[in-house]
Amino acid sequence: MKTKAVRVHEAGGPEVLRLEEVDLPSPGEGEVLLRHTAIGANLIDIYHRTATTGQYAIARPATLGVEAAGVIEEVGPGVKDAKPGDRVAYWMLPGAYAEKRIAPAWRLVKIPDDVTDEATAAVLLKGATACYLLHDIWKTKKGDKILVHAAAGGVGRLLCQWATHLGATVIGSVGSAGKVEAAKSAGCAHVIVLGEQDFSTEVKKITGDVGVDVVFDSVGKDTFESSLNTLRPLGMMVNLGQASGPVPPFDVSKLAQKGSIFLAKPTLATFSRNREVVVALANKLFKGLQEGAITPDIGLTLPLDRVADMHKAIEARKTTGSSILVP
């Protein structure tokens, strides 16, 4: 069988993305054949497209994308918990930018009947990230003061919504004035525009010189050092991404100087390591969605053959909320 997939043969700009026809084998032991209906685009796809060294370098040629929703068309030997016709989705499984794919059944989660495929592709990876960050990395409680960078973005917006739902006061930062409203509507009590305001000074003002309990920093290189200055003693710095580049080597004695603060560098891969963890996180995520702790917000939908335009928009920081590719 053949399918269309967006492949990269070398690292580079959006021009290296090629929609190609590729062979698909029959599903093997423990695998399913899945027809995608909605594919989530994530900043990590751009790290995978461009990286030649480090944490995000991938073996090429490769099909990009790590998240999608779809329908099972065929199951391989030994698959017990899934059948043709099931609506399912997955996160952090390379090879999502395709009309169809072979996927290991244990990585798939069922989509609840009242949740659309598009909503799932909008919130699954990003919402699962927000979920484990707010429940497992930092145990968020009423009254917490939280700083979220890229607050109008995919993960950022859901972090702000869920943290607000849990009773925290959220300060969001955005890269341009046009994103302020999006951050406010995600629940931010205060929004700081990076470049226009010095965010560590602003956070100190907002918190009456106390500092925040936790910072969720997905921007990395440009914000890391200043983010440390926004924390109260014994607060936690969570570096979850590197939109502006990787954080340079760091002198850990600074954690002591800044008030015995904690530093975390968590990854969703740890929260996808086995079936039990995947199902528990998906259940919590869909419950959060059904209870209104988070809502999907799809800022950009494009067909799969316009994936280069989507990457350009994400890299140019023009997107808010989630971005979806439709096969």
Ligand SMILES: NC(=O)c1ccc[n+]([C@@H]2O[C@H](COP(=O)([O-])OP(=O)(O)OC[C@H]3O[C@@H](n4cnc5c(N)ncnc54)[C@H](OP(=O)(O)O)[C@@H]3O)[C@@H](O)[C@H]2O)c1
């Ligand atoms: N650790 C984990 O488990 C995990 C899981 C998923 C995602 N993540 C991380 O979460 C972050 C958000 O991912 P996402 O897919 O939802 O993307 P996104 O937030 O929708 O897009 C990235 C945002 O980062 C901000 N940014 C700041 N500096 C930038 C730069 N130099 N270039 C591009 N963007 C820049 C921009 O917002 P402004 O214009 O408002 O600054 C941009 O919109 C990423 O860093 C990603 O790696 C981490």
